[in-house]
Amino acid sequence: MERTATGPVAAASPPPAGTPLSDGTAAVFPALLDGMPRQRGATAPAPVPLEVRPLPLGARLWRLLPTPAGTPFTFAYAAVLALTSALAAVAAPQLMNVLYQNSSTDVSHLVRMPAQVLLASALWIAGGIFSPYTAAFVLVLTALERRIGGARAACVFLAGHVLATLATEIPVGLAVLFGHLPASSLHRLDYGISFGVAASIGALAGLLGPWLRWPLLTVVGGLLLSDLAEFVDPMTDWGHLIALTIGVASWRFVRRWARAA
DSSP, X not given: OEEETTEEEOOOOOOOTTOBOTXXXXXXXXXXXXXSOOXXXXXXXXXXXXXXXXXXXXXXXXXXXXXXXXXHHHHXXXXXXXXXXXXXXXXXXXXXXXXXXXXXXXXXXXXXXXXXXXXXXXXXXXXXXXXXXXXXXXXXHXXXXXXXXHHHHHHHHHHHHHHHHHHHHHHHHHHHHTTSSOGGGGSOOOOOSHHHHHHHHHHHHTTSOHHHHHHHHHHHHHHHHHHHHHTSSHHHHHHHHHHHHHHHHTHHHHHHHHHHO
């Protein structure tokens, strides 16, 4: 409404679009006005596609390493392993021997305190921080966690660690029970992250393309078979192959988890 000196006067509505004006032009009004809701039937302009630029090489390399926000499970686990490795490097050999013995997943400890030794044995890196399994742990667990999440990556790792340990130690216990092995076989040093790493490699292979998957499995499987053929530590070598097989057997689950993630 507009107000004049004599009283309110209704505001004149604008002429319809296309109505001839006094100057000979036609009235043209936009279909949409700023601040007004979109009219029914009006079409929005097509969005302008954004340019997708590849990540710089440095950023891509950085994603290969664990970070607190991106891969919290791998980052926290790697920090724990770094601490235990530092302790192993500076502590007295007698102390480390006691710690390794109490963390060993041999038959004797598995019978008496299975949960404790299964957890404690995964806190050490057999061979120290410069073991090849250290680099494999960091790279493989980081890649796996980025694809399926931290909790699921932990499940894959623990499945390989626990199941491969039981698959190698239970036959030893049975062999001792039936007299095929001496009683000393019940007491041995068996600790480290290698079974969990082997299972994680097998699981990660299922998320890679065929040109990466099969060469990876061929190389890793060949190395494990070569170690077994040397017959230096056949129980551990069998455990590595079993753990790798457990990872491969999890492909259906990790692929489903990757799609969900």
